[in-house]
Amino acid sequence: MDTLDRKIIAALSHNARQSTTAIAAQCDVARTTVHERITRMEARGVIAGYSVVLRDPDEGGKVQVIVMLEVQQQETTRIIKRLEAYPEVKLCLSINGEFDLLLSAEAPRIEDLDVLVDELARIPGVQRTNTSVVFGRKIDRA
Known part of the structure; x- marks a missing residue:
């Protein structure tokens, strides 16, 4: 190409x-x-096909946050397993740098995400968190 x-x-x-x-x-x-x-x-086969992407009708009023987690390395697998239990967590990426995991989470209200972030910080092995609220999507190829 x-x-x-x-x-x-x-x-x-x-x-x-x-x-x-x-x-x-x-x-x-x-x-x-x-x-x-x-x-x-x-x-x-570079272009495998074309599709229609429909907007989720429930997605309209959701608030999204990005949460960075610094975790104890030996606890990473257990922490990820625990994160799977939170339906608000839509994406979990393992990253390098000062944080180890990047999460994308969504909920109908910011208060719900406030509770979620507090719970994430209390998971054993999570050393610290850093949270940012998403104001808008400028490019979204998902």
Whole structure:
């Protein structure tokens, strides 16, 4: 894949229904070039398919936080197992740096997340937390 392929994929990721003419204008190339590139990427399996992503109707009023956890290394597996019990925790990533785990959590009210963060801090082996409230999603390719 080259730069043009990546630009085409980015355009399709943003809106897979846009025309090859629109993508060509964004990439400053001929429509036939875009069409050929898409066909080639589909044939090679780079583009495996297209789908519709529906908005979760319950998602509209949720508040999201990002919680960073510093944990005792020997307790990591047990802590992750404990995190699975919280339905508010939607994502748990193992990361490097001063924190060990990054969590994304959602709830209908900020007060619910306040309680959650307090509970997370009390899990044995969690040394400290750092929480940020998400104001908005600027890019979301999920």
